[in-house]
Structure formats: structure tokens, C-alpha cells
Amino acid sequence: MGLRIGIIGTGQTIGVATDHLKGIQAVSEWELTAIYDIKYENAKQWTERNNLTEGIICSSLEEVFEKVDAITICTDNLSHGIIAREAMKRKVPVLCEKPLSIDYYESKILAEEAEKVGIVNYMGMQYRYHPYAQLIKEIIEEGKLGEVFSYRHKLGGWRIGNPNVGLEWRMKKETSGPGAVADFGIHQVDLIHFFLHEACGAVQEVQAELGTFIPYRKGDKGQGMVSNDDLAAVILKLQNGAICTLNNSRLLPPEGDGIEIVGTKGAVSMNQQGEVFFRNRTEDGSWAAEAVLMEFQEKHKFPGLARGKQYQEFYEAIANGKEHELSFAYGAAMARVIDAAVLSSEQGRRVKISEI
Secondary structure (H helix, E strand, O other): OOOOOOOOOOOOOOOOOOHHHHHHHHHOOOEEEEOOOOOOOHHHHHHHHHHHHHHHHHHHHHHHHHHOEEEOOOOOHHHHHHHHHHHHHHOOOOOEEEOOOOHHHHHHHHHHHHHOOOOEEEEEEOOOOHHHHHHHHHHHHHHOOOOEEEEEEEEEHHHHHHHOOOOHHHHHOOOOOOOHHHHHHHHHHHHHHHHHHHHHHOOOEEEEEEOOOOOOEEEOEEEEEEOOOOEEEEEEEEEEOOOOEEEEEOOOOOOOOOEEEEEEEEEEOOOOOOEEEEEEOOOOOOOOOOOOOOOOOOOOOOOOHHHHHHHHHHHHHHHOOOOOOOOHHHHHHHHHHHHHHHHHHOOOOEHHHHHO
């Protein structure tokens, strides 16, 4: 059974909608039949860049819903809820970009509403489906790390590191909520859960420092203020006592981006090229002199890569009622950790997740 899908929000900067398009095109059961952007010119240019017919451009959300069986939301964070609720009214399944909304409170309400209506709801948090994440997960499940006690992840984007990049919705608290700590931190928290939840338990406490180091940018009306963070450092404590340190940024160059997970038996790491290394302990308990480069197998890769896997899951959930973890409720749970980080920075203290 084929399904029709529409993309809401084509954007004009980083190409999130195009990333989703590739995932849709990788799953033969999907047909892209509609797109909509509040700026028609954005939608027109997007179809041209992606060799699509201009005929799929819609003039309104209402027109989109007349042409689809499901939608993907790629707009600013504030409008996620507005669009998702329009879909709920029509019982249309939704795949929503992360984060689900501007904070945990709004995300939780959206999750509850979607559950009550009974539509399939899915979060666009795809990092767990990259080959490196699949391989790391396998290494952990095989017990090669022993008991994990340390986790470190540096992640970010450096386009906005240029102070001449103009003011965008993602730099405004009212349309984005938190900045880098949510934009990239959501992926980091998702990976921690994916890798370690079964072995180490959930996040218990959060301590963070958030900063804005390019406070003003050129906007439509001259200089405008950046009202959310562009750099954050976060420390998380898991149920088993493991310490996770996260660095997320819109400013830093990519050098040093990657993951390191260390346990009592071994350590696994991923570098900025996506290569995975394993280092074990010797018989005397010391670390081996060299880390071994691990090889990816076909089982670690999905057709259409990470987004392709997501759209296969989304299809299976709609067509066959297959369960999936990346629901709105899951997205809200991840947003709860981000809100704890924001509160920790604002109040200069460690925050328990139970406070949020």
C-alpha cells in the first residue's frame, strides 16, 4: 500500500527539508504529493534545486491536507504545535522535526493530544540510525565496555559561527526556545538514551552553562538581538552514577567533534569522520597501546541512510501499526532534559530531572 506525504516548510538555509526528501525517496511506498512554505518563492526554489515539479506546491495548509495521507513538519519550533494540531483535527499522521516544541511543557501537551487523538506521531531524531551509532550500540550490547562510567560528546554546526550570518528564527527564543543546547543537545540526549538507558538508567541530574557569544546579528530592521544560546556545556548524571559531558555549539569549528564512551572493560569512540574505534584493557588492567578501527557491516547501514530508516519506520507505523520509540512522548522526555539544562544555567545550580 502506497501512501502520499507532504512536507511543510522548505526553508532557505540549511536544507532540513531536502534531508527529509531523501529519506522519503528512499522508501518506495511513499509518494511526495505536496509541499508548502509560507513564502512561495522558498517552495519554488526548493523544487527547482531538487528537480521536482512545481505542481506539488500548495497555496495553503488546507490544500496540503487534501492531497496527503501524512505530513512532515520542517518549520520553526514554535509553529510545530500549530501545524501538528491541524493534522490532529484531520487524523493525519505526523513526522515532526526536533525539538517537538519550544520547551518541555508545550512538548508534553502536544504528546498527550496526539495520544488522545490516536494518530501516528514520530520525531525526526535520526542520529541513532547512522552506521556509527548502530555499531556502537552493538559493541555496548555485547558487553565489551563493561560497566560504563564516562560519556563525552561534542557536536555542533559551524555555519552560524560566521558573525555575518543574519538573524534567523532559530536565534530567537520566542520562535526557537533554547538555542544550541536544544538544537544539538536533543540529538545528544537521544544518543545517550539509545546507547545507555538499559545499562545505566535514565538521566537523574543536570548541570549546565549556556552562553551567547555573538549577541547581535543583522536582521530585517538592522541589528537584532540573539535571544538564545549559541554555546553550551552540559554535565549529566545517569542512574548508575555514570557522568556524561556534552558540548554543543553553533560557533565552533568541527575539529574534535565526536563521541567517547568508557567502561570498566573497554572504550569506544567515534571521530568527526564517523569512524569507530575500540580500545580494550590489557591483562594488567591498563589501556591497550592502540585503538582498533572497527569495520561497518551491511547490518549497520540502512537504505536511504538514517532518514531512510526513519521514513521506513514511519510508514510501517501507519500501514501496519508497528510500534516505534521515537514518538512525541519520547521527544517530550528528551526536551525535559534540555529544560533542566536551561534552568541549571539560569540558576547556577545542579537540577534534578524530577524538578522539571
